[in-house]
Amino acid sequence: MSAPATTATETDPIIETEGLTRRFSVRDGLRRRTVTAVDNVSVQIGAGEAVGYIGANGAGKSTTIKMLTGILVPTSGWARTCGLRPVPERRRLARQVGVVFGQRSQLWWDLPVRESFRILAAIHSLPREEERRRTDELIDQLELSEFLATPVRQLSLGQRMRAEVAAALLHSPRLVILDEPTIGLDVLSKQRLRDFLITERREHGTTLLLTTHDMGDVERLCERVLVVDHGTVAYDGDLPGLSRTVGAERVLVIDLVETSGDLTGIPGTRHLESEGSGLRQRLALDDGATTVARVLATVSARAEVRDLTIEEPDIEDVVRRIYAARR
């Protein structure tokens, strides 16, 4: 089956797949067996959406991304990315897609960061004025100026990831695919990168598809989540819905100034425990029923708050629960 021949318009999905399937023949001792890495996936992702693509190791995420970007040919079914057929139109597609791999570099290791940008701008045939405008914008937003002249191999991981993202976005792609973009980064570097992606999306209407094991990435960046299990889509919806489906809740950890505050019975929360005679209290949050701001308003009316932190459900735990519910 091949993708229907149509002319792409602005309102067409950025990603569309129908029965997308990829099998591998792998050696298993003396025999060969077939692994179905991606199994009959049919999804649509619209322009401007931000989608988290999550699943256990080996669930099929990278294989899907490779088919969407024309690196791998599907065994059956089809994909259309930015209105193009990924394999035969791979070069045209490369102008519309930016890909960031957290664990692999697309920069030239021995060259200063700025040189890599120049080479990439030439590869994408960016007009001189466009190259200057976009490079300046990315240098400013990703705070690259202090290490533009530094060879890539001398950068810290956080600096390199910012440079990687700039390199992938230099040609202003409509679709950005990020594979574990925040892996190994400290809290501040993660926050910078996420803030940048939010701004990029808001200002340019860029579509984001990201694989991650970090719930904070999904929480901050994505309004839609696809959970993949053995190559099939096990969940497609929003994050609060995902947490509700599997009963994984966010937890508010509230530190009070005095021990007297009673935080039981707050609508949309479940009181989990008290420590230090009530100085620290933990509330499980029902995201569908309330918001952090609303809970905080109620808490503040009852007691003086010293500090508030939010514990995200662990992505591995959420995925495990989704898988368990299907078995």
Ligand SMILES: Nc1ncnc2c1ncn2[C@@H]1O[C@H](COP(=O)(O)OP(=O)(O)OP(=O)(O)O)[C@@H](O)[C@H]1O
């Ligand atoms: N080139 C290949 N040859 C044989 N098997 C492969 C190949 N690429 C992937 N697979 C198999 O396909 C399945 C899906 O792998 P894939 O890399 O897509 O998973 P993933 O969800 O990206 O995992 P991870 O989170 O570890 O990157 C796995 O069982 C993997 O071993």
